[in-house]
Amino acid sequence: xxxxxxxxFLCPICLADLGAISDLQLHFEEAHSNEDKDVLDQIxxxxxxxxxxxxxxxDRNPDDxxxxxxxxxxxxxxxxxxxxxxxxxxxxxxxxxxQELGATRCCTAAFKHVREARLDRYVVETNKLxxxxxxxxSTDAPTDPSKRKAFEKNIVPWAPDSCVNLCTTCGxxxxxxxxxxxxxxxxxxxxxxxxxxxxxxxxxxMINPAFSYDGDGFRRSSSNSSLNSVLSPDGEPHLRxxxxxxxxxxxxxRLIEQRNARPIIVQLYEVSGSFEIFLKTxxxxxxxxxxxxxxxxxxxxxxxxxxxxxxDSLSAGETVYSxxxxxxxxxxxxxxxxxxxxxxxxxLKLGLSDPDTVTAKSxxxxxxxxxxxxxxxxxxxxxxxxxxTEKELDELQETRQLEAQRRLEDxxxxxxxxxxxxxxxxxxxxxxxVREDDTSRVVEAGWKPTEVNAVxxxxxxPMIQQMNIIRGYVKQAKQARKWDEVxxxxxxxxxxxxxxxxxxxxx
Amino acid sequence: MxxxxxxxxxxxxxxxxxxxxxxxxxxxxxxxxxxxxxxxKGQFHEYQESTIGAAFLTQTVCLDDxxxxxxxxxxxxxxxxxxxxxxxxxxxxxxxxxxxxxxxxTFGRAKTWVxxxxxxxxxNIVIALAGNKADLANKRMxxxxxxxxxxxxxxLLFMETSAKTAMNVNDIFLAIAKKLPKNEQAGQQxxxxxxxxxxxxxxxxxxxxx
Numbered sequence: 001x002x003x004x005x006x007x008x009f010l011c012p013i014c015l016a017d018l019g020a021i022s023d024l025q026l027h028f029e030e031a032h033s034n035e036d037k038d039v040l041d042q043i044x045x046x047x048x049x050x051x052x053x054x055x056x057x058x059d060r061n062p063d064d065x066x067x068x069x070x071x072x073x074x075x076x077x078x079x080x081x082x083x084x085x086x087x088x089x090x091x092x093x094x095x096x097x098x099q100e101l102g103a104t105r106c107c108t109a110a111f112k113h114v115r116e117a118r119l120d121r122y123v124v125e126t127n128k129l130x131x132x133x134x135x136x137x138s139t140d141a142p143t144d145p146s147k148r149k150a151f152e153k154n155i156v157p158w159a160p161d162s163c164v165n166l167c168t169t170c171g172x173x174x175x176x177x178x179x180x181x182x183x184x185x186x187x188x189x190x191x192x193x194x195x196x197x198x199x200x201x202x203x204x205x206m207i208n209p210a211f212s213y214d215g216d217g218f219r220r221s222s223s224n225s226s227l228n229s230v231l232s233p234d235g236e237p238h239l240r241x242x243x244x245x246x247x248x249x250x251x252x253x254r255l256i257e258q259r260n261a262r263p264i265i266v267q268l269y270e271v272s273g274s275f276e277i278f279l280k281t282x283x284x285x286x287x288x289x290x291x292x293x294x295x296x297x298x299x300x301x302x303x304x305x306x307x308x309x310x311x312d313s314l315s316a317g318e319t320v321y322s323x324x325x326x327x328x329x330x331x332x333x334x335x336x337x338x339x340x341x342x343x344x345x346x347x348l349k350l351g352l353s354d355p356d357t358v359t360a361k362s363x364x365x366x367x368x369x370x371x372x373x374x375x376x377x378x379x380x381x382x383x384x385x386x387x388x389t390e391k392e393l394d395e396l397q398e399t400r401q402l403e404a405q406r407r408l409e410d411x412x413x414x415x416x417x418x419x420x421x422x423x424x425x426x427x428x429x430x431x432x433x434v435r436e437d438d439t440s441r442v443v444e445a446g447w448k449p450t451e452v453n454a455v456x457x458x459x460x461x462p463m464i465q466q467m468n469i470i471r472g473y474v475k476q477a478k479q480a481r482k483w484d485e486v487x488x489x490x491x492x493x494x495x496x497x498x499x500x501x502x503x504x505x506x507x
Numbered sequence: 508m509x510x511x512x513x514x515x516x517x518x519x520x521x522x523x524x525x526x527x528x529x530x531x532x533x534x535x536x537x538x539x540x541x542x543x544x545x546x547x548k549g550q551f552h553e554y555q556e557s558t559i560g561a562a563f564l565t566q567t568v569c570l571d572d573x574x575x576x577x578x579x580x581x582x583x584x585x586x587x588x589x590x591x592x593x594x595x596x597x598x599x600x601x602x603x604x605x606x607x608x609x610x611x612x613t614f615g616r617a618k619t620w621v622x623x624x625x626x627x628x629x630x631n632i633v634i635a636l637a638g639n640k641a642d643l644a645n646k647r648m649x650x651x652x653x654x655x656x657x658x659x660x661x662x663l664l665f666m667e668t669s670a671k672t673a674m675n676v677n678d679i680f681l682a683i684a685k686k687l688p689k690n691e692q693a694g695q696q697x698x699x700x701x702x703x704x705x706x707x708x709x710x711x712x713x714x715x716x717x
Contacts, residue, residue, distance in 0.1 A: 446547030466560035
């Protein structure tokens, strides 16, 4: 290695000393303009290597294209870099300069494509299983074991024993001690240890979600049940299935549960199945009505204060609001309260025709809703005073005007009388106010900024003028190190700006 | 912070600082600026320039065990600046409405200011009525009794003042300071506006959870 230290205007590429900046620049442009790109690439390559090294230090599978940000199509998103920087080099992300978003590629479509195929497979497979399950559980299925076997085989073609030498689940070979068993749903072969048992009741629930079932679901095979293919240890009829079918069915079941995991529906399951649809509609209407009822009441309430104000103003003879407006508003309020009334009646009647479905509690709830709504409406509708007619209104306004005139005259008269009364007696000159104990004193430490020279803009907006003044004050207060004052003044400046903006927006 | 300052005062550890926003209102040329200048600086200018916009001054007053800091906004009386006034009397704990005893019109204007304050300002604002230029009593146009009666009717503090002779100037500010509520809330309100003092142990716990 060349350990000699060189100094001067060296060319970065050929290391020639050029002696002066201009010469070096000229030389670089002339001699190495073509090499530029190569140098850049070389440097890039170095960077790339370093990066790969750093990124590679995380324990990742280098073959997986998705696991490494660097090898993923050569594109690195800032997220990748930040995350890697954090773990690989110990840098905190906040130390990093903000980076521009580099080239990105949307992979959502590809992901959806892959996912769709997968979902399709799940859905199709599961549907097939459910259809088969439905057939297997049909009421005209024979109960006789041998006939039943033929029936099951008819629905689901069983895989021939000769083709399967190993259990498809655990991979152990079949023989005298490990017998072949068939999954009733897919026809596949497995050993007794890998068999799953689906009780008929649970299967029925899977076909029809309204069917309630509170058993354990699938059961594992136990040693003594392996010989019995129709009855499980506790004597309940069941279906033998493989673990794959079990996963598929359970997944579907879970999805349905999730979708229906609302307390209303859970309640619904608790009630016996035959009333299911009726109950469903009942509850639906119940909530629907309740919601509408609330909306109507709220609409009425929001209008009520305005109406009351209008009515008061009108009956006082003022002319701020027109009679038309008030009448319309009154009608609106009446309408919304009326619909609320109707709805509450409907809620009360819900399910009354069928006393079995309505528990005492729910009936009481319905009654309470009705009574509270009617009470509320009575209270508010009583307050909904009638408006004066147009004639009455005119009269009211007239009397108001007369009254106002009279009041004015009265005031004038009394004022004159007072003046006359007061004139003759000259007052004892400014009696000093009540002297209090002299614990109080003025601290001579007041602060006053000098006038700010803002007079030049005499004709400009007073608001802007004032802002300039306050700005000047703030500066002075800062110089005087009056921090309290600075704070106050700045608060005021902010307020001024807000006021100014709102004014501007208005105009 | 206001409360910390109070502890360092020589008046003893009980002394507290209260800060109040005070606004001066009134017709132009009645002597608002002169009044404040006398109170804050003890000065009087024969030819006081008319105020532009609003001027800001501070003055501290000691009352028994409390220190009252006035944050004074001296508004311009000219009509064109009236749009600024609400910004200054809004949130003010005290107001001095000034009129000129030698000019009846300014008294009428003072009444409208009082009415506006009663309507628009914070409901428990302390309003003082000051009949300024009391040194010009020979040119008096507004009788003392008339103003006194009006003040009583509207429960205002009332004094006739003179910025020129300093008559009643400090007194009217002190009277306001005495009338202002100086309880804990007033002080805390201020400290809350300026951030939370973590050294204070029993902070009022807001909300429902304790």
